[in-house]
Amino acid sequence: MIALNILLLMIEALVYFAVMTALLHWRKRYGLGVFLCALGVMHFLETYLAAFFYIQLPFGIISPGSTVLFSGKLMMILLLYIKEDALTVRQPIYGLLIGNFLLIGLLFIARNHETVQLVTSRQPDLDFVDEMGMLMVLGTALLFIDSIAIILLYEKLGRFFARHQAFRIFIVSAVILSFDQIGFFVALHYVAGTPVSALWGGWVAKLGAALVYSLMVTAYLRWFKDEPQNERRASLRGVFETLTYREKYERLLEETGRDSLTGARDRRSLTSEGPRLFAEARREGSTFSLIAIDLDDFKSINDTYGHQTGDMVLQQTARKMLANTRKTDHFYRYGGEEFIGICQGLSSQGSSALAERLRTAVEASPYQNVKNVTVSIGVANFPGDGENFDQLFAKADERLYRAKRTGKNKVITL
Template sequence: MRTMRKRGNNGIAKWQESGVFLAAGLLMVLLPVFAAGLEGCCYWQSAAADGPMRPLFFQDIACMANLPLALFMILLLMMYYTSPMAPRRLYRQLIAFLVLFQVWMLCASLARGASDAAGIFLFRAATYLLPAMANMVIYQIIDRPYRRLVWLTVLAYLGLFLLAAAAELAGFRGLERGLPAFYLLVFALEPVVGYRVLCAAFQGNRYCRAVLLPLAGILGAGMLDGAALQFHWLRADGYALPYVSFTLPVFVLFLVRQQIRRERSLTLRTAGLEDAVAEAVARSELDALTGCYNRNRLDAALDQEIRLHGQAAGCFSVVMMDIDWFKQVNDQYGHDAGDRVLASFSERIRSRIKRTDVFVRWGGEEFVLICRGCGREEAGRMAERLRREVERADLLFPRRITCSMGVAVWHGDGDTAEKLMKRVDEALYEAKRSGRNRVCCEPQTIPDETLQLV
């Protein structure tokens, strides 16, 4: 039942996961279409009106369309970040990259005016840091033999940024004058990193395989922007990088999907282990021949009853049973017949007791029954009914099988499990000494008022 319930929950989680991915996919498709369509409309309108609207809309539409998508990805990563199965370092660096990317796009849209010095400074600083952050994300997913190259690439970008920032603070316009060196570094290092990611993907790295499309788009757009805007190798007005950022959800959704699969697999394995442990515990407490509990369960049941009714006398009783002349059965009919007698005897007793009672094979042909909520008199009457039931049963034709029983009750304060078992054993010995096939109770040492209350 527990496994079926967990499978049902997994089915609901799978539908929820599919809904999230479908919504993200629609958002990923519709936003660039919306941005491109609106961009085209504004471009043709500005061309017809001699271009007054073109500077206003050329970068803004793509940047504004990226904001809800980036916010969705960041919230999705933060939502799954708290899970113990989450690759938290990778999530942190990916969130930092997404935030920096949005800062870069906003600054690219706002820093077109020459008077906006703060926007220009942030835009150029983000330009230097973007490839470093992207390579730090790649460092977390690429195979270990390639990590040294990626880490050296990150250090190269950070070193160039620190030099340019120091020159900028010294008044030498280091961020602007360092852009040619920055783009040369991009042209020199990023194809090598991309090749290593491709090699890792072909070697079976699923994370590198998922990052190929965003990496190819961002790398190609970054190199295109450098060739067009910095070196003037191409004619372009604006940046291509905001348009390829719509490929980033491919990698983000892959990460979330992998985490959901790991959590689901862990849940199923945990459920299987719990069932296996419960089954192993049950088997360790069951007697293989008779199907009733063994002595391990008896000790646990007695401890539980004593904890519940430590000082209350007469709250439960113990009945010890012994099959009469069982050794003669083994000697005359064989041990197989003796085993059948034990199994039939156990089945007969278990079918006549309450579900709350605990029936245990004490050892050999001796059995113990814990009668919960029964005082001495009630336990004695029940033991007599069981004795008659065994006597009437045809356990081993033509031989009649009988049993002797002893009954003892919990005395409450001052009593122990050892004393209780000793008293019930003495009562059983008295039944056997008195001629067998009878029930003997321990001497009544509890006041009648207490027994009547029970």
């Protein structure tokens, strides 16, 4: 019986892998949608088998749904990423998340129907529907986390195991499947009362599945090179942002006039809003202040610590300065490491005090391993320093660079 169970597991894994990789391999001919639909339709079956269908192996009790189908699905998601990119693989990741939650929602709505009993021996098992619904929720959430995590870990280990792809795939799949085994067992134990003995057996089985699928994936990648594999990747941060639709958020910020890195208003917004705000202040007889801010020695920060650290410094600097402006003030990233603040209703002494507060806030902020982050600031006011927005801007800019030439980390207002 045990030998038959092992044989059937191997056949199931081979059939699953053969069909799914064939659909993936022919995606250029028949479209990626065929592969994606095949990937998604079995989630309910996977969850059902993982919860209620067990077999005996020498090392314990395991479920084919979890060992073969779920492990295979996760490996197919990783394989799709290897063959394509993060932009493509996020489609099934989010499609599975949305589709499974839709299924769960419809199940819970449908269970409230007033049913008609057509066959006396058959009645809807609502307790089973509730159990499956809860397991689907937890299983779907785990699948979403697993899918992103396995891709990020695969990229992370690329630096160490670039020439040992089979080992690299095995390590990442073994780690993520171990995490999944613990997470889903907690759900099974809570919902269905699954005994702890199933945790050990299922974990060993998933390690075995990780090994078998890793060997098959590596063989497929070596034997079927239908197009150049995408070995050159973006940064780990870039992959994560693509998988989580971060670039969509950044594009939305850009379309709404926000700088995607710092959250400040962008240069295009300054160009359109600055003259209008000045005209309003002049028409209403109000004061108007323009504050030009530039990080000191920012190039050396990039050169010494790298551009990611430079981006972090820009983000924290902008966040600190935004926190020290009034709600009525306007704050823009003009370009690079330069920012512009626009204030209405402040006296020249008030704008000087605000600029000094910004300078002090930046100087006092901790920046991890970067020391001595400071800013130089130039301030121009209406009336007194110009008759239009461009004149104020030029005056503030001139004072800013005078501050930089005369020692940096200072505010110049005259």
